[in-house]
Amino acid sequence: MSLLEVSNLHVWFDLPQGRQVHAVQGVSFGLDPGERFGLVGESGCGKTTTILALMGLLPPTASVSGEVLIDGRSILAGGEDLARGYRWKDIAMVFQGAMNALNPVKTVGWQIAEPMAFHGIAQGAAARHRAGELLEMVGIPAGAAGRYPHEFSGGMRQRASIAMALACQPKILLADEPTTALDVMVQAQILDLLTRLSSELGLALVLVTHDLPVVAQTCGRAAVMYAGEIVECGPMETLFHQPRHPYTRLLFAATPDLYGAEEVVSIPGAPPRLDRAMAGCPFRPRCDVVLDRCADEHPLLRLVGLGHEAACHHTEMVSAT
Amino acid sequence: MSGTVPESAVLAAGERAAGVPLLEVEDLVTHYPVRRGLTERVTRQPKFWVHAVDGVSFTLARGEMLALVGESGCGKTTTAQTILGMVAPVSGAVRLNGADIAGLPERQMRPLRRQLQMIYQDPYESLDPRFRVEATVEEPMLVHGIGKSQAERRELIVAALERAGLSPAEAYVDRYPHELSGGQRQRVAIAASLVLGPDLLLADEPVSMLDVSVRAGVLSLLDGLRRDGRMGILMITHDLSTAAHFADRIAVMYLGRIVEHGPARHVVRHPQHPYTKALLSVVPARDPRVRSAPQLLSGETPNPVYVPPGCRFHPRCPLAEDRCRAEDPALVLPAGSTSPSHQAACLLV
Numbered sequence: 001m002s003l004l005e006v007s008n009l010h011v012w013f014d015l016p017q018g019r020q021v022h023a024v025q026g027v028s029f030g031l032d033p034g035e036r037f038g039l040v041g042e043s044g045c046g047k048t049t050t051i052l053a054l055m056g057l058l059p060p061t062a063s064v065s066g067e068v069l070i071d072g073r074s075i076l077a078g079g080e081d082l083a084r085g086y087r088w089k090d091i092a093m094v095f096q097g098a099m100n101a102l103n104p105v106k107t108v109g110w111q112i113a114e115p116m117a118f119h120g121i122a123q124g125a126a127a128r129h130r131a132g133e134l135l136e137m138v139g140i141p142a143g144a145a146g147r148y149p150h151e152f153s154g155g156m157r158q159r160a161s162i163a164m165a166l167a168c169q170p171k172i173l174l175a176d177e178p179t180t181a182l183d184v185m186v187q188a189q190i191l192d193l194l195t196r197l198s199s200e201l202g203l204a205l206v207l208v209t210h211d212l213p214v215v216a217q218t219c220g221r222a223a224v225m226y227a228g229e230i231v232e233c234g235p236m237e238t239l240f241h242q243p244r245h246p247y248t249r250l251l252f253a254a255t256p257d258l259y260g261a262e263e264v265v266s267i268p269g270a271p272p273r274l275d276r277a278m279a280g281c282p283f284r285p286r287c288d289v290v291l292d293r294c295a296d297e298h299p300l301l302r303l304v305g306l307g308h309e310a311a312c313h314h315t316e317m318v319s320a321t
Numbered sequence: 322m323s324g325t326v327p328e329s330a331v332l333a334a335g336e337r338a339a340g341v342p343l344l345e346v347e348d349l350v351t352h353y354p355v356r357r358g359l360t361e362r363v364t365r366q367p368k369f370w371v372h373a374v375d376g377v378s379f380t381l382a383r384g385e386m387l388a389l390v391g392e393s394g395c396g397k398t399t400t401a402q403t404i405l406g407m408v409a410p411v412s413g414a415v416r417l418n419g420a421d422i423a424g425l426p427e428r429q430m431r432p433l434r435r436q437l438q439m440i441y442q443d444p445y446e447s448l449d450p451r452f453r454v455e456a457t458v459e460e461p462m463l464v465h466g467i468g469k470s471q472a473e474r475r476e477l478i479v480a481a482l483e484r485a486g487l488s489p490a491e492a493y494v495d496r497y498p499h500e501l502s503g504g505q506r507q508r509v510a511i512a513a514s515l516v517l518g519p520d521l522l523l524a525d526e527p528v529s530m531l532d533v534s535v536r537a538g539v540l541s542l543l544d545g546l547r548r549d550g551r552m553g554i555l556m557i558t559h560d561l562s563t564a565a566h567f568a569d570r571i572a573v574m575y576l577g578r579i580v581e582h583g584p585a586r587h588v589v590r591h592p593q594h595p596y597t598k599a600l601l602s603v604v605p606a607r608d609p610r611v612r613s614a615p616q617l618l619s620g621e622t623p624n625p626v627y628v629p630p631g632c633r634f635h636p637r638c639p640l641a642e643d644r645c646r647a648e649d650p651a652l653v654l655p656a657g658s659t660s661p662s663h664q665a666a667c668l669l670v
Contacts, residue, residue: 042532153621183392183622184559188603188615210533213562213605217613236609254533256562257607258589264566266538270502 002030003204004054004091004172009066011049011058021275023049025228026066033171034202036195038215038222038236040251044271046228047208051174055093056083070172088115092165094158096177101161102149108135109145112164119168134163138193155186162193166201173198176208191218212255216240221307224248227272227282230301234308244310246287281313289314341419343553344381344404344521349374349413349423351396351403355626372625373399374410375577378652383520384550386543388564388585389557390600391574392622397557400574401523404555405439406430417521435465438514442526444506448498455494458482458513465517477516485512486542504535511542522546525557540567561604565589570662573597576625576633579652583663593655593665596634632668640669 011024024046031037039047052058054068056075068076075086095101103111112134113127122130132142138159149157158178165173175194179187195218198205207219215222216236223233224247232245243249247267256264269286272278281287281294291313299311304319355369374396381387389397402408404415406425415423422433441447448457458478461467468474482490485508498506507527514522524543528536544567547554558564564571565585572582573596581594592598602616618637623629632650635641645668654663655670 042534155621184561184600184603185392185618186621188605189617191605192615192617211605212533213607216607216609217605240608241610251533252607254537255607256537256560256566258562258565258601258604260566260607264537264540266504266536266541267534270535 003033003035003071004031005067005069005072006030006050006054007067007069009050009053009068010064011046011053012063013059014061014063015275019275022277023062023228023274024053025274027225027228027230029223029230029233031172031204031206033204034198035221036198036205036207036219038219039206039208039225040210040212040215040222041225042210042271044274045225046274047225048176050225051093051176051206051208054091054174056080056087057093088165088170089119089168090170091172091174092168092170093174093176094161094165094178096180102157102164104149107146107148108152108160112145112160112167115164115167121168131163131167134166135160137166137197138163139189154182155189158182158186158190159193162190162197166197166203169201170203172204172206174206174208177210178207179214180209180211187214194218212252213257224251227278228274229282229311230309231283231312232308232310233301234305234310238305238308242305242308244304244308244315245283245312246289246314247283248310250286250288281311287314291317342380342416343383343385343418344555345414345416345419346380346400346404347378347414347416349377349400349403349415350411351399351408352411353399353408369626372577372628374403375625375628376413377574377577377579378413379572379579379582381521381553381555383553384547385570386547386554386556386568388568388571389555389574390559390561390564390571392559392600394622394625395574396577396625397574398525401439401525401555401557404521405437405523406433432465435517436520438517438519438522440507440510440514440522440524440527443530444503444510445498445530447510448506450498452498453494454482454487454496454498454501454509457498457509458516461513462516467517478512481512481516482509484515484546485509486538487512502535503531504539507531507539508542511539511546515546520552522552522554523557524554526559527556528563529558529560536563543567561589561601573600576622576628578633578666580634580667581663581665582652583660587660587663591659591663593658593663593670594634594667595638595640595669597665599639632666634667642669644668 007028009024009027013021013023027050041047053064070090109131112131116122116127131145135145136142140156140159179190197203209215219236222236222239223230226247232248239248250267253265254267267286272282280296281299284290284294293313299313301309301311304310351374352370353373377400391397403410409424414421455478458481459474462474468477479490482493487493487508528539543554546552568585571585571588572579575596581597592601599616599618606613629636631646631648635645648668650666650668652664652666655665
């Protein structure tokens, strides 16, 4: 049994005039303790919505279906009352803009101690002491606990929000673009910290990013999302060296590499709108290997190798011959 | 900094003196005052300055792309703003087609802006949401009095949009920014610069807000524009991989100075300065099998109010010796350099 088991997760957002956006369309994946898993794709493909659903933090306009199990226990079934018991304690999250994730009028130490008090892990002096320890663990002197977020640099704020997420010793950490707004050197420091914490604490990490090299160097396995679905999933090395979905291949080709000499290409077009039903493969208008059946037959995720799945008619045809 | 309009700067393309580089920046220094509160002013606390740009020199030829790279706060954007005349320098020269334009008053700067255009980072912010594409591209022409009639301007708008890769232009002219994708918006911003026929394009992180899938398209557009031979592009970026792929030369900035400058591929493959080496080491590789050995520098870029004495990189430098704390290294050609134009500012190379 996996630590985290997401099966057939769907998320819809209500729009005015009774319309709906189908933002996440049947996402399934599993996660083992201590594993580092990447969720990649362009903006609007459903990455962030997926992990907000896992945290139970979607707005009231959202409706969710599917199953999310942590250690075999369902966390979605009981609504907010049940989710509150898991949130931060079993599954925690680091947000993209650390400044917006921290409360500007409370000290950093107070914010780290708050979830501990809520979950009855530690109170008062014990919680403050633990907050200091957590700060030390992420590379901030414990004495800085009495300071406010605006007194911290961007990198320190992101470290503090990681300390806050780890306050209740969760088993799973979801990180949404944790390094996007940061400088390259600080980005490397934060990724180094996340990698170290995941190996030392056995923390399972879900890294959401559009930055493929970051995932390539941090995660062992990744899922590529497109138009609300996972279109390819597998070991990171396989995704780079033997991509079986054209979108994965093109995403890598669109990413410049420091030493790579090959031309960087762009992917024509844009992701489809998710407020209307689509026939066929959602990637078809941008794909470079379109078949006839792609127009009306929706490709499903199929096993194409060891722990490697892809949803592409072309791949299926090539491997059949 | 002359008080009259430099005639040579407004010459048409064909009349330019040969051999004069498009842009020459010489020993540019730009400082910002640190705001003092009332009590600090009354009690006559000393005034502090942010040494945003502190002695930057480089040249840029027509048809060339130079990438200015470095962490936030290193002075790359201030350098561009000083070139544009948005900020007045403390000292130094900015020569456009041979004429010094540094610190010119706004009235004299305005006609020069035709030659000097800026592309901003965020096309979601830089376009007026109430303007259709046509109005956005037309506005700079109205400011500069280009095009005698509506019909003539319309022709120029269509040509600029097509050149920026929005083809057929008729499909875009009547749209509002919210009807366009990020990449298309950035192309509209580029078209609005192109209608003026600029010599120099300053592009401040032109693709960092865009999706990975469209970045290459916008960068290839810029690449094509300068390869036409007439335009020089100064690209400001924190992304070394992009700089290595698209720029001819890379200048690495640290705390208001250029610490390394040379041909792009040469800088990436044979970095000289310890700061450049560290920056390159933390760029993650696309191939998971290529395990990088990140050389993490502690802390973040120091505050440019208190510039360290000696080499300004010494407090974070893994190789720093005693003399680095005392001596300020100049940007020179290192002894063992295999490129005649690859310079570094380090006492140890």
